[in-house]
Amino acid sequence: MGSGYRQEIGQKQGLFINARMRQSLQILQFSNTELQEFLANEVEKNPVLEPMDDSDAGIPPPQSKTDDRIPSLPHSNIGPGSQNWTSDSGLDDGVSRIAGTVPPLRERLFEQLILSGCSLEEREIGAHLISGLDGAGRLSILPEKIAAWLHVPVGHVDTVRQRMMRFEPAGLFALSLQECLRVQLEERNRMDPAMAKLLDHLDMLARYDLKGLCQLCEVDLEDMHGMISDLRSLNPKPGMETTDECLTAVIPDILLEQSPxxxxxxxxxxxxxPNVVLNSALITRLSLRAQPKxxxxxxEHLTNANWLIRSLQQRSITILRVATEIIRRQEKFLTQGPSGLVPLTLRMVAESLGVHESTVSRVSANKYIATTxxxxxxxxxxVAALSGENGEMHSNAAIQVKIRQMITNENPASPLSDDIITTRLRKDGIDIARRTVAKYRESIGFPNSVQRRQRAVGSSGFL
Structure with missing residues (x-):
């Protein structure tokens, strides 16, 4: 049978995203900084749009007959009981998926924090560390202040910080340039006593005192040039390593306060x-004098402006709805701290609000809330979770706490194997696999049972 070209006619259904729908989805996912830049560009391109005066920021503008301004948004009052929780009605974007972009640096750092298997307390410490990064990637808040704020030991905060300094890109969360470079050298396995002395005397390197540095580090000139070359390959400002804009101070999108x-x-x-409105005076003046073209x-520009304002209104309402549902479910965290966090997924919030899971994902991206x-x-x-035998959800952090308690209270001469820990957890109603137990055990810093037994025998033999 010969091959050739032919034409066929058929019908099929599909979901297509036009430019305006795509714009609405992008607006929903924008951080506050990205949104301000986007609106500035729109105001520059569209003559019928104008920014609201700073003196009027936050004051609901009066409603016009053409409904061209963003209406005021009522507060969401959340009481101690579930019957007192209220949420404004909002609109779903109606689209399940669009191509995503590379998340900002803070988002990627928080994802690495979650994947590191940290406890809930360590997650809270890590979140504050991430919020405290400046434009260069240094920590602008001293660990002592974070410890005092969260009522935890300073050593615990510094332990989490030291671990997060190894996140990608390495060198973030450092308190000084020397510490930033030291971590990057350690990650490349290039740290030695001579390099340590060089880092402690960067002032001599700034003066290019190679002779003094060679004597101090006990190396020849050729080795010193190699060490300097290694330093030049490092990034002194890892916060600027990525393609996104320089890190800026975190400004919360949502404010949470407790009433009397x-x-x-x-x-x-x-x-x-968002604070853009229609330039009503310009629209009226042009409408009276305009020719057909x-x-x-x-x-055209008026239609685009109205669509933009409706998208901004939808964004505001949707953010408030999602944030209200999240805080309603995690209210105990506000009074009890990390131990009050309960299992919560994007799907659980989406089903409660009647929106798609991707909508909740876009709202939670790049958004911050100021809490107590x-x-x-x-x-x-x-908080990720595993299901139990009776349908009860158990957070991963809670399971890690149970594993930590089992290992801490075990007999050193007869440590618990992963199989035994798995069996005990299943008796407690937690459906978990042995490999998951092994992963959680390693994430909280415990070796396997054989290594723990050898360590116990070595310690007893030494004594």
Missing amino acids: ASEWILELNPVTT EHAFLS RGTLPLKFFF
Whole structure:
């Protein structure tokens, strides 16, 4: 049978995203900084748009007959009981998936923090460390302040910081240039006593005192040039390593306060709330004098402006709805700390609000909430979990605590194997595989049973 070209006619259904829908999805996922830059570009391109005066920021503008301004958003009052929780109605974007972009550096760091298998307390410490990064990637908040704020030992904060300094890109969360470079050299296995002395005397390197450095480090000139070459290959400002903009101070998108009546009040931060409106005076003036071609130009830009304002309104309402549902489910965290976090997934929030899971994902990306325990990313409140025999959910952090307690209280001469730990957890109603137990055990810093037994025997023999 010969091959050739042919034409066929058929029908099929599909989901297509037009430019406006794509713009709405991008606006929903923007951080407050990205949104401000986007709106500045839109105001520059569209003559019928104008920024709201700073003096009017956060004040709901009056409603016009054409509904061209963003309506005021009521606060979300959250009481101690579930019956007192309220949430404004919002709109779903209606689209399940679009191609994503590379997440900002803080988002990637928080994902690495979650994947590191840290406890809930360590997650809270890590979230504060991430929020405290400056433009160069240094830690702008001293560990002592974070420890005092969270009522934890300073050593615990520094332990988490030391671990996070190995995150990609290495060298973040350092308190000094020397510490930043030291971590990067250690990750490359290039740290030795001579390099340590060089790092402690960078002032001599700045003066290019190679002779003095050679004597101090006890190396010849050729080795010194090699060490300097290694230093030049490092990044002194890892916070600027990526393609996204320089890290800026975290400004919360949502404010959470407790009223005198012990009710939690959620509201959008007026500083980051979109503040563009239609230039009504210009529209009226052009409408009266415009020619047919100018009317078409004005109509096109007016339609785009109204669509943008509706998208901003939808974004504000959706953020408030999602944040309200998250805080409603994690209310105990506000009073009990990390131990009050309960298992929570994107799907659970999406099903409660009647929106798609991707909508919750976009809202929680790059958004921060100011709570009584500091400014935290919305993703902080999502805690992975495993299902139990009776359908009960158990958070991964809670399971790690159980494993830690078992190993801590075990007989050193007869340590518990992963199989025994798995059996005990299953008796407690936690359906978990042995390999998952092994992964959790390693993440909290415990070797396997054989190594623990050898360590116990070695310690007893030494004594």
